[in-house]
Amino acid sequence: MSQVVKMDSRREGPAVTRPVYQIERMSKSFGAFRALQGVNLTLNKGEFGAVIGSSGCGKSTLLKIMAGLMPPSSGRVVLAGKPVLGPRRDIGMMFQQATLLPWKTTLENVLLPIEIRDGKGAARAAAGRARDLLELVGIGRAEKVYPGELSGGMAQRASICRMLISEPEVLLLDEPFSALDELTRDFMNMELQRICLERHATAFLVTHSIPEAVILADRIYIMQANPGHVAEIVDIDLPRPRNLDMINTPKFGEIVHYIREKLGQEAFGT
Amino acid sequence: MTDQGYTAAKAEHPAYEGDTIWTEQEPLIDRIPRWLAMTGLMVLILGIWFGLTATGLVSPIILPGPGETWDDIVFVGRNMVTGGYVLEAMWTTSRTVLYAFAQATTLGFSLGVLVGETKFGERAVMPYLVAIDTMPKVAFAPLFIAWLGFGISSKVALATFIATFPIVVSTAAGLYAASENERMLFKSIGATRMQTLLRLKLPTGLPYFFTGLKIAAVGVMAGAITGEFLGGGEGVGALIRVSASQLNTPRVFSLIIYLSFLGLALFLMVVWLERTLVFWRKSDKPSGMG
Numbered sequence: 001m002s003q004v005v006k007m008d009s010r011r012e013g014p015a016v017t018r019p020v021y022q023i024e025r026m027s028k029s030f031g032a033f034r035a036l037q038g039v040n041l042t043l044n045k046g047e048f049g050a051v052i053g054s055s056g057c058g059k060s061t062l063l064k065i066m067a068g069l070m071p072p073s074s075g076r077v078v079l080a081g082k083p084v085l086g087p088r089r090d091i092g093m094m095f096q097q098a099t100l101l102p103w104k105t106t107l108e109n110v111l112l113p114i115e116i117r118d119g120k121g122a123a124r125a126a127a128g129r130a131r132d133l134l135e136l137v138g139i140g141r142a143e144k145v146y147p148g149e150l151s152g153g154m155a156q157r158a159s160i161c162r163m164l165i166s167e168p169e170v171l172l173l174d175e176p177f178s179a180l181d182e183l184t185r186d187f188m189n190m191e192l193q194r195i196c197l198e199r200h201a202t203a204f205l206v207t208h209s210i211p212e213a214v215i216l217a218d219r220i221y222i223m224q225a226n227p228g229h230v231a232e233i234v235d236i237d238l239p240r241p242r243n244l245d246m247i248n249t250p251k252f253g254e255i256v257h258y259i260r261e262k263l264g265q266e267a268f269g270t
Numbered sequence: 271m272t273d274q275g276y277t278a279a280k281a282e283h284p285a286y287e288g289d290t291i292w293t294e295q296e297p298l299i300d301r302i303p304r305w306l307a308m309t310g311l312m313v314l315i316l317g318i319w320f321g322l323t324a325t326g327l328v329s330p331i332i333l334p335g336p337g338e339t340w341d342d343i344v345f346v347g348r349n350m351v352t353g354g355y356v357l358e359a360m361w362t363t364s365r366t367v368l369y370a371f372a373q374a375t376t377l378g379f380s381l382g383v384l385v386g387e388t389k390f391g392e393r394a395v396m397p398y399l400v401a402i403d404t405m406p407k408v409a410f411a412p413l414f415i416a417w418l419g420f421g422i423s424s425k426v427a428l429a430t431f432i433a434t435f436p437i438v439v440s441t442a443a444g445l446y447a448a449s450e451n452e453r454m455l456f457k458s459i460g461a462t463r464m465q466t467l468l469r470l471k472l473p474t475g476l477p478y479f480f481t482g483l484k485i486a487a488v489g490v491m492a493g494a495i496t497g498e499f500l501g502g503g504e505g506v507g508a509l510i511r512v513s514a515s516q517l518n519t520p521r522v523f524s525l526i527i528y529l530s531f532l533g534l535a536l537f538l539m540v541v542w543l544e545r546t547l548v549f550w551r552k553s554d555k556p557s558g559m560g
Contacts, residue, residue, distance in 0.1 A: 067458055068458075069454060069457055069458060086460075087457055087458050087459065087460045088460075089460070091458070093454075093455075093458045095451045095454065095455065096451065097449075097451050099449070099451045099452055099455050101452075101469075101470070101473070102550040102551075103473050103549070103550045112459065113459040116456070116459050116460065116461045116465055116469070117459065117460055146550055148550055166459075
């Protein structure tokens with residue numbers, strides 16, 4: 001099957017070792033409060049990274065710094081060979097809520113980043129690409145519909161398109177489906193995997209859910225608080241493409257158990 | 271229902287014989303259609319009114335009967351249709367109200383953006399606005415008359431003064447209404463401050479702005495009529511004052527009724543504009559309308 005080939009190319013292609021995102025010795029303080037300390041992280045081309053940790057471990061701060069929404073206090077933050085000094089075209093971001101503008105149609109919402117950066121003319125020129133993306137995520141027919149008429153899952157699909165429209169080097173996902181019901185969330189996670197594999201995307205996910213991180217990620221960074229730091233890195237060697245049935249395999253259970261232990265150690269101070 | 275279920279239920283409740291038919295009783299008052307309720311209340315009020323005046327319990331100088339009032343409404347209506355002095359007064363008041371509404375909208379919106387978007391506005395301007403807003407604004411009427419004379423401008427000024435504040439407050443509140451995620455989205459796609467204001471904050475704030483406009487629409491009417499009471503001139507307010515001093519109570523009633531049409535027209539204009547501009551909220555009922 002073609003999917004197997006994709007998986008292999010992901011693993012063995014020459015692009016695999018090209019680092020896309022690199023963070024070295026990065027720290028962030030808010031006044032006397034040390035939110036992050038000595039974070040090192042490397043995302044290779046086509047890799048799916050995930051960070052997991054309890055509330056207040058600094059994972060949201062990490063993501064904001066990676067997105068260029070907030071400067072680090074010290075350290076190196078480099079995307080595609082250039083230091084991140086602010087929001088960039090080659091960073092795609094997705095939030096907990098779809099955050100679509102209710103006065104714009106689905107298509108116009110997808111084109112918003114182009115409209116803001118390059119003007120309405122460029123947005124019109126990119127309309128074809130936006131339609132292709134809507135087709136890719138399976139809501140091609142909704143292009144003229146306003147967000148008020150979209151379901152939660154459809155709205156998040158549209159926001160995936162909005163993230164992809166500027167063809168970013170890296171996708172930053174801030175608990176993207178946590179506002180959806182569980183059935184939709186599982187399904188959307190599989191859709192996200194499909195889209196990432198198809199586009200050979202480099203992605204970085206922040207989540208509260210251990211199974212979600214395990215089913216999606218190649219590598220999981222377990223974060224702990226006070227100060228926020230990466231406590232452990234777990235490589236997930238489940239084969240691609242993954243499917244929801246894997247959740248019931250003993251291996252999946254072992255990984256989830258292991259991560260839960262690691263997180264629990266912090267929570268209970270053992 | 272399965273046989274076992276039936277047997278079990280029968281054993282527990284010997285009177286049980288199968289299908290349960292059970293309808294919820296809607297209270298009587300909920301079953302009365304709205305038009306009927308409204309008409310009923312109107313008939314009741316007219317009845318009491320008629321009773322009070324026809325029996326001579328209340329002097330017709332204080333409260334004229336419904337018939338007498340209706341006659342005067344028809345009389346004033348004829349006067350307006352034939353281009354009489356009431357029409358002229360109505361035209362004067364309408365102009366006052368429209369000028370004041372336009373001014374209050376412009377001024378209120380500008381000040382609202384200043385207060386809602388800039389630190390200077392929030393920290394330096396807003397405290398003064400709050401202080402002035404707590405004053406009884408009608409008390410400024412003599413000042414406006416002294417400064418601007420007995421013509422239409424003093425009334426426009428008073429009405430503008432009253433109606434501006436709700437627009438300032440609601441515009442500023444609207445600019446704060448965009449969510450943290452929406453702001454972050456705009457920042458992450460490299461939007462400038464002006465783009466964020468125009469493409470995100472102002473559209474998000476539109477429903478708030480319109481709430482302010484609806485309060486202002488009521489405010490300009492009150493301001494214009496108060497101005498005309500106190501400053502004379504040619505408006506409907508002046509006519510009401512003259513009629514009242516002549517103990518022509520039916521005239522006062524009919525003028526108030528025609529004035530309320532003017533106020534309603536302004537209000538409905540705002541509601542229509544809101545529905546047109548804030549089209550994405552079409553499922554909501556317009557706030558403030560019954």
